[in-house]
Amino acid sequence: MTLLYVLAMSVAIFWSDIKELFTGNHEAQQIAIVNETTADLSAIFVSNNDMVFIQDETNLEKLEQKVKDGELDAIVEVSDQNGQLHAEIATFKPLKLNDQSTISSLLQYAGQHYAVQKLSLSSEQAAQIMAAQTIISNKNLNEESAGGKSEEEKQSGLWVSYAVGILIYFFISTFLSMITTEIASEKGSRAMEMLLVSVKPATHFKAKIAGVLLLAMTQMAIIAAVFLLYAKFAKDGVVWDMAASIVKELSLGYVLYAILFLLLTIILYLIVGALFGSLVSKVEEAGQVLMPAMMITLIGFYVMLSGIGNPDTIFIKVFSYIPFTSGMVMPMRIGATDIGIIEPLLSLGILVGTIIVAYLFSLSFYKRSVLTYSTGGVIQKFKTVLKVTT
Amino acid sequence: MTLQLQHVTKKYKDFTAVDNLNFTIEKGEIFGLIGQNGAGKTTTFRMILDLQETTAGTISWNGKPVNSINRDVLGYLPEERGIFPTMKVEEQLYFFGELRGMKKAELKKDIDFWISRFDLEEKRKDKAETLSKGNQQKVQLIASFIHKPQFLILDEPFSGLDPVNKDLLKDAILLLKEQGTTILFSSHQMDNVEELCDHLCLLKRGVSLFSGSLLDLKKQYGKTKLSVRTDYSTTELLQLEGVKDVRVEKEQTVLMLEDEHYAESIFQKLSAGKYIEKFSLDYLTLDEIFKDKVGGSVVEV
Numbered sequence: 001m002t003l004l005y006v007l008a009m010s011v012a013i014f015w016s017d018i019k020e021l022f023t024g025n026h027e028a029q030q031i032a033i034v035n036e037t038t039a040d041l042s043a044i045f046v047s048n049n050d051m052v053f054i055q056d057e058t059n060l061e062k063l064e065q066k067v068k069d070g071e072l073d074a075i076v077e078v079s080d081q082n083g084q085l086h087a088e089i090a091t092f093k094p095l096k097l098n099d100q101s102t103i104s105s106l107l108q109y110a111g112q113h114y115a116v117q118k119l120s121l122s123s124e125q126a127a128q129i130m131a132a133q134t135i136i137s138n139k140n141l142n143e144e145s146a147g148g149k150s151e152e153e154k155q156s157g158l159w160v161s162y163a164v165g166i167l168i169y170f171f172i173s174t175f176l177s178m179i180t181t182e183i184a185s186e187k188g189s190r191a192m193e194m195l196l197v198s199v200k201p202a203t204h205f206k207a208k209i210a211g212v213l214l215l216a217m218t219q220m221a222i223i224a225a226v227f228l229l230y231a232k233f234a235k236d237g238v239v240w241d242m243a244a245s246i247v248k249e250l251s252l253g254y255v256l257y258a259i260l261f262l263l264l265t266i267i268l269y270l271i272v273g274a275l276f277g278s279l280v281s282k283v284e285e286a287g288q289v290l291m292p293a294m295m296i297t298l299i300g301f302y303v304m305l306s307g308i309g310n311p312d313t314i315f316i317k318v319f320s321y322i323p324f325t326s327g328m329v330m331p332m333r334i335g336a337t338d339i340g341i342i343e344p345l346l347s348l349g350i351l352v353g354t355i356i357v358a359y360l361f362s363l364s365f366y367k368r369s370v371l372t373y374s375t376g377g378v379i380q381k382f383k384t385v386l387k388v389t390t
Numbered sequence: 391m392t393l394q395l396q397h398v399t400k401k402y403k404d405f406t407a408v409d410n411l412n413f414t415i416e417k418g419e420i421f422g423l424i425g426q427n428g429a430g431k432t433t434t435f436r437m438i439l440d441l442q443e444t445t446a447g448t449i450s451w452n453g454k455p456v457n458s459i460n461r462d463v464l465g466y467l468p469e470e471r472g473i474f475p476t477m478k479v480e481e482q483l484y485f486f487g488e489l490r491g492m493k494k495a496e497l498k499k500d501i502d503f504w505i506s507r508f509d510l511e512e513k514r515k516d517k518a519e520t521l522s523k524g525n526q527q528k529v530q531l532i533a534s535f536i537h538k539p540q541f542l543i544l545d546e547p548f549s550g551l552d553p554v555n556k557d558l559l560k561d562a563i564l565l566l567k568e569q570g571t572t573i574l575f576s577s578h579q580m581d582n583v584e585e586l587c588d589h590l591c592l593l594k595r596g597v598s599l600f601s602g603s604l605l606d607l608k609k610q611y612g613k614t615k616l617s618v619r620t621d622y623s624t625t626e627l628l629q630l631e632g633v634k635d636v637r638v639e640k641e642q643t644v645l646m647l648e649d650e651h652y653a654e655s656i657f658q659k660l661s662a663g664k665y666i667e668k669f670s671l672d673y674l675t676l677d678e679i680f681k682d683k684v685g686g687s688v689v690e691v
Contacts, residue, residue: 190472194533197439197466198489371441387403
């Protein structure tokens with residue numbers, strides 16, 4: 001499993017190299033530019049690995065023949081229409097989406113450039129217009145609280161929260177099903193009775209949770225180590241710089257909260273997973289009892305996803321307090337919205353409280369359910385356990 | 391070193407699984423618990439093992455309540471066969487031994503001994519799931535006592551074993567007894583119970599019908615089973631004094647007597663002073679007593 005994660009990460013980091021492997025005979029697109037205007041646009045169409053621009057061609061017929069023969073991929077004919085730049089892209093085979101959008105954006109830029117040139121401004125003036133950008137700064141009038149987050153901070157907070165949310169979701173579903181099937185298989189193979197004669201059910205319960213939690217932490221540590229290694233040394237630390245710039249936008253508090261929420265949520269789900277595993281009679285039924293818990297993680301995941309559009313909805317706020325989903329939703333609120341100190345602590349408190357209650361309940365229930373074999377759905381199983389052990 | 395059950399009762403919402411059960415097992419004794427399906431045997435075992443709580447009554451080991459003793463003195467072979475399917479035979483035995491706090495080095499000698507004794511040498515490195523049912527059972531049996539418990543519970547240890555393996559198991563049980571292990575076991579094969587048990591307890595729907603030594607149980611019925619080979623017809627035999635019932639079997643006729651003292655007069659009548667091929671007065675077998683006590687022809691336990 002860990003290997004799989006590491007593999008996925010390697011693929012992500014070396015994606016461009018791997019892509020080249022698959023599309024090894026990738027040739028640059030040959031594109032001819034026919035400029036019928038007086039403006040000089042050659043500075044805009046610069047050749048690179050993907051595209052080679054052939055400037056200042058004039059013989060359109062000859063070029064069209066070349067396109068048909070496959071020597072050229074496209075002709076871009078640029079002309080003036082009522083003071084606006086007009087471009088026609090002629091192809092024999094349609095261009096790939098990527099190339100199409102590259103050419104479009106270059107042409108957009110060329111259009112602006114052309115308009116500026118027509119106004120016969122000085123080069124400084126032109127440069128100023130082209131580089132025009134509104135500078136926005138925030139001023140906080142509330143002297144009691146620290147300033148709100150800038151948009152950039154919120155943006156990076158949003159994306160990091162998204163990544164953290166996905167991570168939490170993956171870890172939860174992996175370890176939830178791990179502990180449930182683990183216990184279910186011991187129960188199903190009837191090795192459980194042999195075990196429970198040696199160790200008390202409560203010890204078995206605690207040992208399972210501790211075991212899977214340690215496994216989860218080991219796995220996370222390995223993944224983090226591999227990531228850091230890659231980030232630092234692969235591709236001259238590009239990834240490292242990228243990650244560093246994102247983390248810089250976030251506070252240390254956010255990182256701590258994210259880790260706390262991740263660990264606590266995993267613990268909560270492990271307790272629930274162990275309890276559900278103890279209800280199952282055969283390992284084949286594990287999926288059935290896992291369903292409700294999986295649904296809840298899915299709900300949390302989708303609520304978190306909805307937050308990417310707008311993290312300030314009441315919907316997000318409600319789910320950031322529900323213990324089973326807060327782990328995924330609250331880090332997003334912390335990262336991407338202006339939130340006080342109380343809210344995350346309150347949510348964390350609810351989560352810890354739920355863990356304690358779930359733990360105590362499961363501990364006493366586990367002893368009764370782990371040797372009771374029953375059929376039916378989860379609720380039916382609960383009922384059977386209560387019936388035959390009281 | 392004794393196990394004592396006093397007034398042990400287990401009640402569920404709508405039925406009583408075990409009702410006021412009393413018995414004592416002395417050190418080094420083999421004790422049999424006999425009863426049909428649902429008689430409460432497994433529930434009793436689970437209560438002794440503290441896997442289930444008693445509703446009333448006490449279970450004590452050496453005078454201490456069982457839920458306060460160190461579990462390592464107990465060994466248990468559950469009725470449902472269960473070992474880890476993907477673990478190798480040897481690893482499995484080490485695992486269960488280590489679970490009881492034993493060291494690998496201590497275990498090695500015993501594991502080697504039992505593996506060779508149970509003819510599992512070739513399967514040593516095999517995964518448990520690849521073994522035959524009988525072999526799996528042998529592995530599980532070794533796992534149940536590899537930590538040398540003082541008290542061993544075997545729930546239906548003979549079911550599913552062929553005659554050769556049954557003998558291996560019987561020898562093993564007797565060897566454990568020699569080493570001082572106290573053993574409590576249940577079986578529906580009465581011949582095994584008869585051969586091994588010193589004392590037994592007959593359970594019917596949670597109620598103990600008899601608890602004591604096997605001989606005492608047999609004496610309760612007396613020597614009332616008379617096997618003969620004779621020319622007398624069933625009707626003639628039934629008319630003899632003291633004959634309750636007559637059953638014709640392949641090689642013999644079995645008469646059930648009201649009391650053993652009628653045997654003498656029957657002998658005189660049947661032989662009439664001449665040679666008689668077969669005349670044998672015996673205690674009832676445990677099987678027959680069981681059927682009589684439990685009151686049904688169904689002896690599937």
